[in-house]
Amino acid sequence: MDFSLRIVERLPRYLQLACHLKETGHDHISSSILSKHFFIDQNNIKKDLSFLNLNGKPNKGYEINEFISAIKMVLGTTTVNRAIVVGAGNLGRAMSNYSNFANYGLKIVALFDDSPEIIGSTVDSFKILPLDNLSEVISKLGVKLAILTVPAKSAAGVAGRLYELGIRYFWNFAPVHLKLPDDAIVKSENLAASYMFLSYQINLNNYRNNGGKIEMVNGDIEKRIYEAFNKYAKSRDNLIPVLQDVQDIRGYISKDDIRKISEYLNIADSKVYGVATFYNQFKLTPPGHFQISVCRGTACHVKGSLNILNAVKEHLKINIGQTTRDKMFSLQEVACLGACSIAPVIMVNDKFYGHLDVAKTLAIIDRLKAEYLETKDKVTAAAAA
Ligand code: FES
Numbered sequence: 342m343d344f345s346l347r348i349v350e351r352l353p354r355y356l357q358l359a360c361h362l363k364e365t366g367h368d369h370i371s372s373s374i375l376s377k378h379f380f381i382d383q384n385n386i387k388k389d390l391s392f393l394n395l396n397g398k399p400n401k402g403y404e405i406n407e408f409i410s411a412i413k414m415v416l417g418t419t420t421v422n423r424a425i426v427v428g429a430g431n432l433g434r435a436m437s438n439y440s441n442f443a444n445y446g447l448k449i450v451a452l453f454d455d456s457p458e459i460i461g462s463t464v465d466s467f468k469i470l471p472l473d474n475l476s477e478v479i480s481k482l483g484v485k486l487a488i489l490t491v492p493a494k495s496a497a498g499v500a501g502r503l504y505e506l507g508i509r510y511f512w513n514f515a516p517v518h519l520k521l522p523d524d525a526i527v528k529s530e531n532l533a534a535s536y537m538f539l540s541y542q543i544n545l546n547n548y549r550n551n552g553g554k555i556e557m558v559n560g561d562i563e564k565r566i567y568e569a570f571n572k573y574a575k576s577r578d579n580l581i582p583v584l585q586d587v588q589d590i591r592g593y594i595s596k597d598d599i600r601k602i603s604e605y606l607n608i609a610d611s612k613v614y615g616v617a618t619f620y621n622q623f624k625l626t627p628p629g630h631f632q633i634s635v636c637r638g639t640a641c642h643v644k645g646s647l648n649i650l651n652a653v654k655e656h657l658k659i660n661i662g663q664t665t666r667d668k669m670f671s672l673q674e675v676a677c678l679g680a681c682s683i684a685p686v687i688m689v690n691d692k693f694y695g696h697l698d699v700a701k702t703l704a705i706i707d708r709l710k711a712e713y714l715e716t717k718d719k720v721t722a723a724a725a726a
Contacts, residue, residue: 343377347390354379356412362639363405371402378639378676388400401698417447424480424512425724427499429454429469430488432514436488438465449488451478472502484509493517518574522708530724531572531582534667566589570605577608584617593624629664629671631689631709638677640684645698649685652699656706669710 358378359370372390376383390403393411396401403442413419426433429452437452452467453475454460460471470478478484487508491499495516503511504521513519521527569586573579582605587598594617603610617623635641635650654660657670664671680686683695687702694705 348392350380351381351389351616352412352416356416358639359405359409359412363409368405369398369402370408370602371397372404372648374402374639377637377642380637380674381675417444421446421448422486423448423484424486424488425449425451425453425471425475425478425484426488426490427453427475427493427503428495428515429456429459429464430490433488433490434464435512436490437467447486449669450482450484469620472499475503476506479503479508488512488514489519490514494571518572520574545661545716554655562591566601570601577612580606580608580613580616581620584613586625592628593626595625597683624662624671624673626662626664626671627668630713631667631670631705631706633670633672633673634675634678634686634688636676636678636680636682636684636686636711637674638684640677640681642687644685646685649687649697649702652703653706656703670706 344401346664355375358375362374369437374384375381376436379386379540382677389709390397390463393408393415395403395407395411405718410419424438424447424599426449429645433452433454435448442449449467451470452464452476453472455472456664457471459469462469485508487500487503489496489499489511493515500511500513502520504525505520508526511519511525511527511644511673513522514530514532518532519525519527519529558571566587569590570583572586573583580602583602584594587602588594591598599610599613599617602608603613614679617625622710633653635646637650639645646681650661653672655673657665659665659672661674678686680693685697686693687693687697687705688694689705689709694702697705
């Protein structure tokens with residue numbers, strides 16, 4: 342059961358879609374549905390699934406319960422993994438009490454902190470334990486995984502101590518890179534980087550609403566990109582987070598960014614380019630003033646989103662991933678936008694438009710263009726006055 346990391350990253354997405362389809366009354370799932378939903382080549386999907394030893398039926402696909410069980414088996418969510426949370430701040434407390442983890446076989450058995458003020462107090466069902474009890478709890482309860490919600494300055498020390506006590510799996514929420522021996526597996530979550538993505542979008546929108554230019558937001562982009570590099574060790578394992586950070590900062594990944602990333606991580610340009618083009622999340626051209634995202638999830642597909650997508654392409658004379666010559670519109674297709682009840686849906690920047698057809702969609706685009714040009718004229722006139 343030695344799957345490539347790329348497949349392991351995809352399987353939870355397949356599983357979530359299968360569970361969603363099951364809940365909505367479907368009894369089969371096919372590689373073609375998965376391909377349409379995630380915009381992954383169907384042959385790649387078939388390759389991923391070939392490792393599961395499932396028997397699909399022509400024109401129907403895989404029986405949904407078997408499909409779900411097989412993926413759960415591979416991901417190990419059918420067995421219970423015991424974990425501890427270290428760091429009883431707000432995040433640690435929330436993690437300890439998140440009951441949905443049980444659905445994936447994750448059982449949190451203890452909550453630790455090193456602050457004498459809170460040790461011994463109770464958080465819902467957990468009594469906060471001192472770090473001195475780590476060894477006893479880990480060995481007695483067979484703990485495999487540590488969830489680190491400690492401040493950055495303590496993370497390395499705590500992780501090292503846990504490693505000494507036999508922990509090899511770390512889910513790290515501290516904003517710091519953990520250096521541990523090679524047999525330790527660390528999955529880090531960078532909440533600040535995720536927030537900065539949203540912060541960038543807010544800023545961008547503010548400037549747009551003020552008739553400003555994108556360049557004003559991006560004044561010190563290069564500096565911010567180099568700062569982002571420095572958060573990561575020079576390891577090819579960090580390629581995807583680095584690409585994500587660069588895109589968060591610039592809004593897309595330029596050719597020059599690919600070169601810089603290749604130099605920093607010591608990976609061939611072609612490899613960086615290959616990864617950036619493989620994942621739909623990465624954009625290689627600058628976004629337009631209006632970024633149109635046409636949902637191609639299952640609910641929208643059933644209600645005609647392909648016709649909408651084709652009509653938008655033709656109307657704007659661009660393809661997916663491209664920007665119009667006047668830099669006003671860019672187009673992308675995305676998986677479920679989470680608004681299936683108003684399918685088919687498009688999103689323009691951060692605004693949803695639902696219950697669409699081709700005519701309504703094109704009217705929205707024309708209206709946005711007219712409003713934008715009108716605002717621009719006013720700004721120009723005011724600047725000249
Ligand atoms: S499938 Fe389009 S919003 Fe869900």
